[in-house]
Amino acid sequence: MQINELGKSRANLGGIGEAVGKAKQKSQSEIAGKNDRNKLTEESFQDSLQKSMNMENFTESGASGINNESEWRPDGAGRPGGGVISRKDAGFGKNKAEGISIRMERSGEPGSAKGVEVRRLSYSECDKVEINVLEGYTLKAKLETDGEGNVPGGCRIYVEMKDEEGTMKACLFDGAGLEKNSRDAMERIAYAAMHDEEEV
Amino acid sequence: MVGEMLINEEKGTEEPFTKYKDILYRIAFSNMKNQADAEDVVQEAFCRYLKTKPVFADENHERNWFIRVVINICYDIQKSAWFSRTVGFDEVPEREMKHFSLPFVQEDDMLWQVMELAAAYSNPLYLFYYEDYSIREIAQIMELEEGTVKTRLRRGRQMLKERLLFGEEKKK
Numbered sequence: 435m436q437i438n439e440l441g442k443s444r445a446n447l448g449g450i451g452e453a454v455g456k457a458k459q460k461s462q463s464e465i466a467g468k469n470d471r472n473k474l475t476e477e478s479f480q481d482s483l484q485k486s487m488n489m490e491n492f493t494e495s496g497a498s499g500i501n502n503e504s505e506w507r508p509d510g511a512g513r514p515g516g517g518v519i520s521r522k523d524a525g526f527g528k529n530k531a532e533g534i535s536i537r538m539e540r541s542g543e544p545g546s547a548k549g550v551e552v553r554r555l556s557y558s559e560c561d562k563v564e565i566n567v568l569e570g571y572t573l574k575a576k577l578e579t580d581g582e583g584n585v586p587g588g589c590r591i592y593v594e595m596k597d598e599e600g601t602m603k604a605c606l607f608d609g610a611g612l613e614k615n616s617r618d619a620m621e622r623i624a625y626a627a628m629h630d631e632e633e634v
Numbered sequence: 635m636v637g638e639m640l641i642n643e644e645k646g647t648e649e650p651f652t653k654y655k656d657i658l659y660r661i662a663f664s665n666m667k668n669q670a671d672a673e674d675v676v677q678e679a680f681c682r683y684l685k686t687k688p689v690f691a692d693e694n695h696e697r698n699w700f701i702r703v704v705i706n707i708c709y710d711i712q713k714s715a716w717f718s719r720t721v722g723f724d725e726v727p728e729r730e731m732k733h734f735s736l737p738f739v740q741e742d743d744m745l746w747q748v749m750e751l752a753a754a755y756s757n758p759l760y761l762f763y764y765e766d767y768s769i770r771e772i773a774q775i776m777e778l779e780e781g782t783v784k785t786r787l788r789r790g791r792q793m794l795k796e797r798l799l800f801g802e803e804k805k806k
Contacts, residue, residue, distance in 0.1 A: 556766060557737070557738035557739060557766050558737070558738050560738065563738055563739050563740075565739060565742075565744075565763050565764065567744050567748060567759065567763050567791060567794060568744070568791065568794060568795060568798070570787075570791055572763055572766065596766075598787060598788065598791070599769075599784065600762075600768055600769040600770075600784075
């Protein structure tokens with residue numbers, strides 16, 4: 435008796451499943467149409483936003499032409515808000531329309547880093563060196579003297595990191611957006627290098 | 635003529651001495667843990683250079699040769715009967731610490747902890763972190779596989795952590 439009831443319920447379930455399947459097919463086609471409409475409204479919104487941003491760029495003379503190459507922040511996940519934060523996220527790449535939506539979400543994030551080619555600096559060439567044997571890394575920081583120079587809050591700092599496997603990575607920090615107590619060791623040494631220089 | 639040759643020979647010896655004496659002294663000190671022995675080791679390295687007069691492909695080759703010779707001399711001394719009969723330093727004595735300085739790096743307690751490890755671990759750790767050598771260069775200097783250097787770095791760090799946690803290195 436119980437077995438029969440179980441069989442019935444299974445049969446019902448199968449029927450329901452079929453019905454759901456049909457409903458799914460139908461709703462997917464409807465959703466596709468809705469998505470197209472949504473896309474159109476999003477695009478028009480982005481267009482208008484882009485125009486207004488272009489107007490801003492036109493009026494602002496100091497907008498820097500940072501390219502749209504992939505940018506990253508090592509260990510950035512530890513920071514509140516987490517994830518990868520780029521220069522354009524922090525509001526630097528203003529003349530690029532692609533980053534608009536990202537910039538809107540994270541314009542308040544402090545600090546900025548751009549992944550660059552490793553220069554393999556020696557310790558003697560660096561302004562600051564940090565060795566952490568227990569954590570297994572070394573950090574080298576050098577202030578960039580070209581470009582904006584050593585203007586406080588306006589300089590750039592090149593930071594190179596060597597991990598325990600000997601893998602090296604480097605990034606360029608913008609002095610304006612650095613945090614003293616950042617969870618990112620690279621950002622911390624960039625900050626320290628910049629402020630040591632100012633003290634000297 | 636002979637005088638000129640002698641001068642040239644002296645210049646030839648003087649140049650590598652001027653270039654490498656500091657780094658060689660630091661590496662010797664990190665092994666011997668005192669100034670007198672470290673100076674003896676450096677002197678012996680240059681004596682060997684004068685005796686063998688090796689030909690080097692480039693400056694890196696030359697520098698790596700000197701470092702390898704210094705490390706080997708340190709190993710030889712540490713293995714010698716005299717050294718085993720006398721009291722060697724496990725720790726770097728405080729009075730000796732003032733005879734050691736790194737040119738571009740701020741010294742910390744971890745440096746002395748690294749020196750207290752067995753030479754098989756302290757040399758790769760010291761060269762990798764404090765002299766900024768790559769794993770490949772360390773492998774060439776110590777005539778080891780790169781994988782072995784990585785393992786020694788990892789184990790060395792592990793030993794340091796254990797020393798800090800438990801106050802004493804686990805003897806393996």
